Amino acid sequence: MAATTEGTHQFRVIGTRPIRHDGVEKVTGAARYGADYSFPGMLYGRVLRSPHAHANIKSIKTDKALKLAGVKAVVTGADLPELPDRIEQGGELPINLHHLSCNILARGKAMYDGHAIAAVAATSPHIAEEALRLIEVEYEVLPPVMTVEDAMAPGAPILLSSLRNKEDGPDKQTNVAAHIQFKRGDVKEGFAKADYVIERSFKSAMVHQGYIEPHNAVGIYNSDGHATIYCSTQGTFVVRSLSAAVLGIPEGKIRVVPAEIGGGFGGKTTIYLEPLSVLLSQKTGHPVKLTMNRAEVLRATGPTSGGTIRCKMGATKDGKIVAAEAWMAYEAGGFPGSPVPMAAMCILAPYDIPNILVDAYDVVVNRPKTAAYRAPGATNAAFASETIVNELASAS
Amino acid sequence: MNGAHEGTPQTAGPPYKRIGMKETVEAIKNSAHYKSKLTGKNRGRGMATGFWFNIGFQSSAMVNIHNDGTASVVTGSVDIGGSRASMAIITAEVLGLDVNDVRPLVADTDSIGYTDVTGGSRTTVATGLAVYEAAQDAVRQLKERAAKLWEKKPEEVEFNNGVLSSKNNGVKPMSIKELVPRLGRTGGPITGRATVNARAVGPAFASTCVDVEVDPETGKVTILRATCAQDAGKAVHPSYVEGQMQGGTVQGIGWALNEEYFYDAKGVLRNSGLLDYRMPTCLDLPMIETVIVEVPAPGHPIGSRGVGEVSIVPPPAAVANAIANAVGVRMTELPMSPGRVLKAILHKEGAAVASAAAD
Numbered sequence: 001m002a003a004t005t006e007g008t009h010q011f012r013v014i015g016t017r018p019i020r021h022d023g024v025e026k027v028t029g030a031a032r033y034g035a036d037y038s039f040p041g042m043l044y045g046r047v048l049r050s051p052h053a054h055a056n057i058k059s060i061k062t063d064k065a066l067k068l069a070g071v072k073a074v075v076t077g078a079d080l081p082e083l084p085d086r087i088e089q090g091g092e093l094p095i096n097l098h099h100l101s102c103n104i105l106a107r108g109k110a111m112y113d114g115h116a117i118a119a120v121a122a123t124s125p126h127i128a129e130e131a132l133r134l135i136e137v138e139y140e141v142l143p144p145v146m147t148v149e150d151a152m153a154p155g156a157p158i159l160l161s162s163l164r165n166k167e168d169g170p171d172k173q174t175n176v177a178a179h180i181q182f183k184r185g186d187v188k189e190g191f192a193k194a195d196y197v198i199e200r201s202f203k204s205a206m207v208h209q210g211y212i213e214p215h216n217a218v219g220i221y222n223s224d225g226h227a228t229i230y231c232s233t234q235g236t237f238v239v240r241s242l243s244a245a246v247l248g249i250p251e252g253k254i255r256v257v258p259a260e261i262g263g264g265f266g267g268k269t270t271i272y273l274e275p276l277s278v279l280l281s282q283k284t285g286h287p288v289k290l291t292m293n294r295a296e297v298l299r300a301t302g303p304t305s306g307g308t309i310r311c312k313m314g315a316t317k318d319g320k321i322v323a324a325e326a327w328m329a330y331e332a333g334g335f336p337g338s339p340v341p342m343a344a345m346c347i348l349a350p351y352d353i354p355n356i357l358v359d360a361y362d363v364v365v366n367r368p369k370t371a372a373y374r375a376p377g378a379t380n381a382a383f384a385s386e387t388i389v390n391e392l393a394s395a396s
Numbered sequence: 397m398n399g400a401h402e403g404t405p406q407t408a409g410p411p412y413k414r415i416g417m418k419e420t421v422e423a424i425k426n427s428a429h430y431k432s433k434l435t436g437k438n439r440g441r442g443m444a445t446g447f448w449f450n451i452g453f454q455s456s457a458m459v460n461i462h463n464d465g466t467a468s469v470v471t472g473s474v475d476i477g478g479s480r481a482s483m484a485i486i487t488a489e490v491l492g493l494d495v496n497d498v499r500p501l502v503a504d505t506d507s508i509g510y511t512d513v514t515g516g517s518r519t520t521v522a523t524g525l526a527v528y529e530a531a532q533d534a535v536r537q538l539k540e541r542a543a544k545l546w547e548k549k550p551e552e553v554e555f556n557n558g559v560l561s562s563k564n565n566g567v568k569p570m571s572i573k574e575l576v577p578r579l580g581r582t583g584g585p586i587t588g589r590a591t592v593n594a595r596a597v598g599p600a601f602a603s604t605c606v607d608v609e610v611d612p613e614t615g616k617v618t619i620l621r622a623t624c625a626q627d628a629g630k631a632v633h634p635s636y637v638e639g640q641m642q643g644g645t646v647q648g649i650g651w652a653l654n655e656e657y658f659y660d661a662k663g664v665l666r667n668s669g670l671l672d673y674r675m676p677t678c679l680d681l682p683m684i685e686t687v688i689v690e691v692p693a694p695g696h697p698i699g700s701r702g703v704g705e706v707s708i709v710p711p712p713a714a715v716a717n718a719i720a721n722a723v724g725v726r727m728t729e730l731p732m733s734p735g736r737v738l739k740a741i742l743h744k745e746g747a748a749v750a751s752a753a754a755d
Binding site: 011021113114184202203206207208209240256257261265266294298299306320346347348350358372374385390391 | 397398399400401404405406407408417442443444445446447448449472474475476478480481484485486488489492495496499500502504505506510511512513514515557599601630631632633634635636644647648650651652655656657659662663664665667668669670673675698704705706708709710711712713714716717720726727728729730731
């Protein structure tokens with residue numbers, strides 16, 4: 001496996017291959033992952049999840065669950081503060097805190113199969129699981145909207161009543177959270193110069209990062225108002241700031257301790273169980289541990305978007321690509337925020353093309369809210385453009 | 397002719413600085429894989445190139461000099477892909493220590509300054525920059541202490557490979573280990589610190605070449621060989637760079653051939669387990685071959701580019717192009733599972749039969 005080196009200056013240690021410092025702990029099993037943390041008096045939490053892809057939540061009754069011996073607390077969306085339903089600058093990326101909070105525990109509406117509805121803390125995982133069955137939720141089931149085509153069709157059921165986009169204005173309800181456009185030159189003129197034009201429509205499926213270690217969190221709320229979260233995450237400071245926002249606790253009062261992490265690939269850059277562990281600890285006065293099983297990971301954490309891409313490119317006889325056009329619509333999941341803005345900047349990035357037009361749409365559908373996955377959005381984009389480039393190369 | 401290079405405008409406007417797009421394509425063309433001859437029925441070769449921005453953002457780092465002359469390096473970057481080893485390597489490089497004399501640690505949110513996520517391929521580049529600067533800060537302090545002992549100015553002290561010396565007046569050169577016992581009386585312990593918001597971030601390109609065999613009876617695609625060439629700028633720990641390239645390639649192949657969320661008509665996920673959500677295993681794939689390309693990122697003291705992500709980008713297109721090369725069908729839907737590939741083959745054969753009948 002040869003490496004080609006160009007012009008880097010000489011280093012003594014950089015570029016060598018020592019055994020990793022954390023290697024022995026890992027191969028001997030001594031390394032502590034998130035689910036390995038335990039504390040005296042610790043309770044176990046479980047999350048009740050929606051069996052419906054799209055439903056209004058008419059009522060949630062928790063009294064039967066609370067009466068079960070060993071159950072110490074049940075929380076629902078009503079236990080979290082309401083946050084502003086607008087995009088704010090959160091750290092490096094804009095974020096809608098209302099949507100984030102609704103993804104932690106649903107408010108009024110279940111947006112996808114697996115959406116968190118309530119959480120329980122009990123003296124054993126089995127009692128917590130049993131208690132989930134005693135929570136009575138009355139749903140009004142609504143038609144699910146699963147594809148970008150269905151969500152963008154005129155008259156499509158509206159998934160989020162308050163969602164608007166700049167283009168359609170403040171009065172029009174929509175499932176399109178954003179339309180982004182990039183333009184250079186004049187594609188019409190460019191295609192007129194082309195001897196070969198290839199145009200195709202592509203589809204890609206929603207896929208999951210597939211990290212081996214499911215999500216986990218242990219929350220400890222102290223009576224002095226400080227909280228500690230032990231969890232496996234890609235970003236302790238993100239867990240701190242987002243959990244603080246969702247819980248309404250000042251950021252400086254939360255300490256996040258990173259466990260060893262069993263894979264993330266972008267999927268562990270946001271929060272799911274972390275604020276619930278603190279909320280349940282706050283209610284019970286005990287440390288609370290929550291862990292997901294595999295089905296929960298796949299149903300209710302953030303995979304990456306599938307969607308539709310139409311791509312058109314034109315080249316001259318001597319092989320120069322003179323124009324390219326792309327139309328892309330990505331599934332955001334139950335709340336806005338697919339990686340389509342980045343995909344739009346990636347789809348033509350390897351090439352020097354004088355005339356381009358890229359239109360990208362972030363579309364809400366009844367699927368889990370997408371999260372980052374390794375070069376988010378770029379892989380499905382390259383599937384389209386690199387196929388066309390290959391076809392053009394064979395043609396010209 | 398078409399490949400992006402320094403000066404090519406990016407989609408969102410500003411031109412690229414020095415990038416290694418064409419170099420990754422050349423690396424594939426020069427690889428043993430590409431130069432090998434692919435023979436056999438229903439076999440094909442495909443290639444594709446992918447781009448990823450990489451990000452920089454904010455990181456904090458501390459380098460502590462211990463009483464025995466070793467050091468620890470503390471950051472807020474969770475280690476997913478071997479970053480602790482890379483942070484130790486960078487610290488050892490600057491301090492002139494053996495890499496095993498540097499202990500890398502990841503601290504909690506109260507024990508280290510703000511640090512953005514381990515993601516966006518930023519850790520080696522941005523946290524690595526903070527570590528580089530924190531180690532330089534420790535070196536600056538070591539020089540000050542030696543200057544105090546030698547009654548010289550700090551700028552008269554040199555530091556090379558862990559040894560402090562001064563040209564004038566013939567003082568005896570001193571290692572960090574020899575200086576450490578004297579830290580107490582020259583001002584106390586030494587901790588190097590740095591915080592950064594890394595702006596000089598080099599984008600990454602990867603090119604991937606894949607050989608496939610398509611079973612025309614079932615539509616099943618078998619990966620015969622795969623090679624990823626990726627621009628790492630400068631590989632700090634080449635084994636973990638190769639690991640990232642192999643991991644990304646495997647995930648890209650899973651996305652290409654198998655992985656898919658199946659929802660029923662009611663919108664309920666029907667494959668919420670790893671038996672039915674089918675990721676590739678070591679039984680499904682050959683060893684992924686790698687070629688590290690090094691086109692240093694301008695403005696970064698080591699020249700590193702983020703390496704964690706871009707290798708996932710080319711495989712689905714490369715596999716689709718290989719399938720087209722093997723059996724002459726253009727796949728336009730992911731994943732290219734046996735059913736979809738078979739349908740495309742049958743459709744093509746049906747079209748051929750229909751056109752023959754029409755003749």
